[in-house]
Amino acid sequence: SQQGEEDPQALSIQEGENATMNCSYKTSINNLQWYRQNSGRGLVHLILIRSNEREKHSGRLRVTLDTSKKSSSLLITASRAADTASYFCATDGRAGTALIFGKGTTLSVSS
């Protein structure tokens, strides 16, 4: 069963615009992670935010976490065509079970 649900399912923007993806989850977590997948390839880890953190930055990425609402957002600033990919949030349960992934947001950035 899915722990995280990303929203929107698909997002199309122009180069230079910002892209925001949201993730909602159901149970308490130790941390939340975001991964990226280029078409048909393996997932690549982008960023991890712990349950006691509210915001984290990595280059053009900004992740927020609201544990009271059980939600997270991933912001990609100044998007590039190379950012075209699917983005997944993943959460663990408090019991430390394996990462459970959402169905992802497909981002398309056109030049």
Added chain:
Amino acid sequence: DSGVTQTPKHLITATGQRVTLRCSPRSGDLSVYWYQQSLDQGLQFLIQYYNGEERAKGNILERFSAQQFPDLHSELNLSSLELGDSALYFCASSVGGQGFNVLTFGAGSRLTVL
């Protein structure tokens, strides 16, 4: 190259057959995870091994089995294959065995069942 090696990359077989997917984790990683990705089900966690022992089980069918060997490579066995088993199968590895670890994914094995 992520350091996680999966073979074969592509596999085409018939219903009822059995296949074995192989994964070598990144050097130094003790934990191996198997995930199945299909269009309708998304990325589903199947099973995790840590240093040779089963650590967590997800939505793995009884027709599927896995193991991790002393050299830490892992194999996922899929038997009595059905059309619906067609999917991308990913192996991932991590240093530790806890769910909050960062995963390094392989490139995947694409299975087509005809």
